[in-house]
Amino acid sequence: MTTPQTASARDNRPKLLERAMSRHQYAGHALIEVLHTAQELYGYLSPELLEAVSRKLKLPPSRVLGVATFYHFFTLRPRGERSFVVCLGTACYVAGALELLEILERRCARSGSTSPDGKVSVDSARCIGACGLAPAVIRDGRILGRVTAARLEAEIEEVGAP
Amino acid sequence: MNVEELDERQREELERLGRASERLYCCTAAGCLSTGADRVRRALVEEVERSGRAGSVEVCGTGCLGLCGRGPLVRSSAEDVLYAEVEPADAPALADPAGRAALAERRLDGRSPFYAHQTRVVLEHSGHVDPERIGDYIAAGGYAALARALSEMTPEAVIAEVRTSGLRGRGGAGYPTALKWELVARQPEGTKYVVCNADEGDPGAFMDRSVLEGDPHRVLEGMAIAAYAVGAQQGYIYIRGEYGLAIQRLQNAIRQAEREHLLGGRVLDTGLQFRIDLRIGAGAFVCGEETALIASIEGQRGHPRQRPPYPPEMGLFDRPTLINNVETFANVPPIVERGGEWFASIGTEQSPGTKVFALAGHVRNTGLIEVPMGTSLRRILFDIGGGVPEGRRFKAAQTGGPSGGCIPEEHLDIPVDYESLQSIGSIMGSGGLIVMDDSASMVDVARYFMEFSKEESCGKCVPCRAGTVEMHEILRRLARGEGRPGDVTLLEQLSALLKETSLCGLGLAAPNPVLSTLRFFPEEYESAVAAPGSAPGDGGGAE
Numbered sequence: 021m022t023t024p025q026t027a028s029a030r031d032n033r034p035k036l037l038e039r040a041m042s043r044h045q046y047a048g049h050a051l052i053e054v055l056h057t058a059q060e061l062y063g064y065l066s067p068e069l070l071e072a073v074s075r076k077l078k079l080p081p082s083r084v085l086g087v088a089t090f091y092h093f094f095t096l097r098p099r100g101e102r103s104f105v106v107c108l109g110t111a112c113y114v115a116g117a118l119e120l121l122e123i124l125e126r127r128c129a130r131s132g133s134t135s136p137d138g139k140v141s142v143d144s145a146r147c148i149g150a151c152g153l154a155p156a157v158i159r160d161g162r163i164l165g166r167v168t169a170a171r172l173e174a175e176i177e178e179v180g181a182p
Numbered sequence: 183m184n185v186e187e188l189d190e191r192q193r194e195e196l197e198r199l200g201r202a203s204e205r206l207y208c209c210t211a212a213g214c215l216s217t218g219a220d221r222v223r224r225a226l227v228e229e230v231e232r233s234g235r236a237g238s239v240e241v242c243g244t245g246c247l248g249l250c251g252r253g254p255l256v257r258s259s260a261e262d263v264l265y266a267e268v269e270p271a272d273a274p275a276l277a278d279p280a281g282r283a284a285l286a287e288r289r290l291d292g293r294s295p296f297y298a299h300q301t302r303v304v305l306e307h308s309g310h311v312d313p314e315r316i317g318d319y320i321a322a323g324g325y326a327a328l329a330r331a332l333s334e335m336t337p338e339a340v341i342a343e344v345r346t347s348g349l350r351g352r353g354g355a356g357y358p359t360a361l362k363w364e365l366v367a368r369q370p371e372g373t374k375y376v377v378c379n380a381d382e383g384d385p386g387a388f389m390d391r392s393v394l395e396g397d398p399h400r401v402l403e404g405m406a407i408a409a410y411a412v413g414a415q416q417g418y419i420y421i422r423g424e425y426g427l428a429i430q431r432l433q434n435a436i437r438q439a440e441r442e443h444l445l446g447g448r449v450l451d452t453g454l455q456f457r458i459d460l461r462i463g464a465g466a467f468v469c470g471e472e473t474a475l476i477a478s479i480e481g482q483r484g485h486p487r488q489r490p491p492y493p494p495e496m497g498l499f500d501r502p503t504l505i506n507n508v509e510t511f512a513n514v515p516p517i518v519e520r521g522g523e524w525f526a527s528i529g530t531e532q533s534p535g536t537k538v539f540a541l542a543g544h545v546r547n548t549g550l551i552e553v554p555m556g557t558s559l560r561r562i563l564f565d566i567g568g569g570v571p572e573g574r575r576f577k578a579a580q581t582g583g584p585s586g587g588c589i590p591e592e593h594l595d596i597p598v599d600y601e602s603l604q605s606i607g608s609i610m611g612s613g614g615l616i617v618m619d620d621s622a623s624m625v626d627v628a629r630y631f632m633e634f635s636k637e638e639s640c641g642k643c644v645p646c647r648a649g650t651v652e653m654h655e656i657l658r659r660l661a662r663g664e665g666r667p668g669d670v671t672l673l674e675q676l677s678a679l680l681k682e683t684s685l686c687g688l689g690l691a692a693p694n695p696v697l698s699t700l701r702f703f704p705e706e707y708e709s710a711v712a713a714p715g716s717a718p719g720d721g722g723g724a725e
Contacts, residue, residue, distance in 0.1 A: 049499075051481035052464055056423070083482075090483040090640075091425050091464030110580065110616045112541035113630055130699035146467065146634070147422055149388030151542035151616075152213045152250025152549050163216035 048149040100141035109147025186385035195321035201615030202240040204260035210243035213250035225270035245308040251548035316438040340411040346522025353507030356600035366412040380421040382468040384583025387614030390508035394428035398435035398500040412495035412503040417458040467638035485688035523581035529555030530695015533599035543616035560594040574619035582611030585691030587698025603706035607698040625701040630658035635692040646689030665711035
């Protein structure tokens with residue numbers, strides 16, 4: 021269970037995933053927990069990964085795919101090295117978050133996808149609960165508050181988008 | 183640890199805290215962290231060391247101090263005041279009580295309007311307790327309510343106390359908490375579950391996140407008391423995957439509580455056995471609905487199911503299950519400790535207690551507030567919130583997120599309680615409160631929420647799956663000013679259909695933002711049909 025570009029003798033991710041499954045005694049009801057761990061380790065859920073999970077937890081592949089595609093959190097495609105997530109919660113929306121998303125879509129990639137060079141992913145979030153700082157953007161896991169168009173442009177320069 | 187040892191431990195912890203003459207509490211909730219609170223904290227620690235005050239001044243972290251819009255915030259325990267917009271460079275001035283005159287302009291005390299009108303029950307430890315230290319919580323009287331319940335009260339007596347308090351579910355629907363507890367307690371003995379719903383999904387709501395980040399032990403204690411009252415052995419906290427910091431604090435708190443025998447095999451050396459595990463949500467709004475939440479804990483797609491049977495009879499893994507919201511559980515320890523009558527004396531007769539709101543949008547003071555039920559919206563928005571920033575006019579307040587409605591100026595004097603909000607077509611909801619000024623187009627706001635419901639509809643029942651798509655299409659047209667004659671009637675018909683035939687709360691409540699904006703701002707809909715392109719506001723037709 022490896023992804024081609026990262027497979028190596030020192031790759032201990034299969035072991036870590038195995039440990040997560042055994043912690044839950046390979047119970048089918050731990051599927052979502054296991055998928056969380058799998059995505060954390062590999063960055064995304066490849067078909068091979070889903071198949072392996074289905075085998076180990078003794079669940080039909082359709083059930084595993086069904087769950088993986090139901091929840092927004094899981095992604096079935098590789099993500100960029102860097103990421104921008106624009107919060108589209110109500111407070112951010114009325115503070116002009118759409119404009120920020122448009123900038124990112126113009127400069128990097130469409131929302132929900134990754135730039136052609138595989139570098140930057142752009143996404144929107146339902147609400148990250150940082151309403152006091154609207155509009156908010158998460159760059160590489162860090163929350164940026166009261167983001168202006170100019171600040172966002174500067175952040176985009178910083179991650180080296182094309 | 184047993185009950186006597188808990189008392190002893192509290193004395194020790196109080197003594198420890200008493201050794202420092204002052205503690206500087208740095209807000210370490212998500213809002214302040216994103217404006218650099220961790221750098222402020224480090225600078226303060228270094229400064230205190232450098233200036234040789236380490237013995238008398240202690241720097242620690244604490245939960246949300248409320249005024250998120252002016253973070254990072256630091257509270258001084260000796261002065262009982264807050265300092266706003268603190269930067270690392272302010273550390274020398276803050277660390278030395280004599281140097282604080284320089285910060286006078288950013289000094290806020292309890293008399294400032296933002297704090298003067300608040301009553302803190304759920305958030306009482308914010309600014310007083312370090313969420314990462316169980317000792318701080320015990321020093322503040324934490325787990326004493328659990329000890330009291332286990333040593334002095336029968337499970338029936340605990341439920342009776344909750345009944346006296348009149349506590350109602352804080353997740354939004356306002357169902358009497360004691361009734362739910364009784365239903366679960368009445369089921370035959372055997373495996374039962376207590377589930378904490380921390381899948382805070384409404385856009386514009388961050389109350390539960392702040393409670394979990396700022397006072398995780400309070401929620402664990404409330405769950406343990408509930409477990410004793412209903413006879414459950416296992417608890418789950420179902421929390422949004424987006425809430426990384428809250429997850430981390432909860433994991434830490436559970437570990438600490440287990441080590442001290444406040445959770446686990448023999449709680450406080452009594453017969454109570456209660457473990458709590460986290461279940462991390464994976465981003466599906468519908469999972470806030472209780473039967474969908476149960477399906478998700480079971481590792482399935484988050485589809486709701488027909489009720490009855492209700493979860494108290496047949497819930498998680500088909501066993502009796504008590505599901506309450508974060509804020510509901512956080513209200514339980516003070517009720518057990520100070521008595522149901524004390525709680526009932528706060529708020530109104532029908533809606534006792536307080537409510538935490540996340541105040542955001544076009545308002546001066548954004549942040550987390552807690553007020554007695556029955557406080558008027560005007561007081562919340564204008565006295566506490568400071569009103570709409572210069573140059574704009576208030577237009578509407580939105581409560582209840584995608585299941586709620588927009589409240590116009592003329593209804594601002596209604597008291598905030600479950601029934602009053604319902605009477606004007608909105609709902610209490612979980613506590614998101616968004617202020618909109620006259621730049622907001624109400625048609626676009628309705629479109630925004632319908633898009634949300636459309637995206638989040640799980641697709642199981644047809645009225646919701648297809649109805650939200652249709653309604654969103656019409657609203658999109660209207661928001662662009664391209665409405666057709668009959669569109670408004672069609673919206674009303676579809677609203678009625680969804681309200682009558684949807685399977686769960688998501689579909690049943692999805693038309694609310696449309697109906698309330700239609701009721702209070704009909705002219706905006708009319709102009710969107712009659713004169714193309716003239717809808718007020720600038721957010722229209724965006725997609």
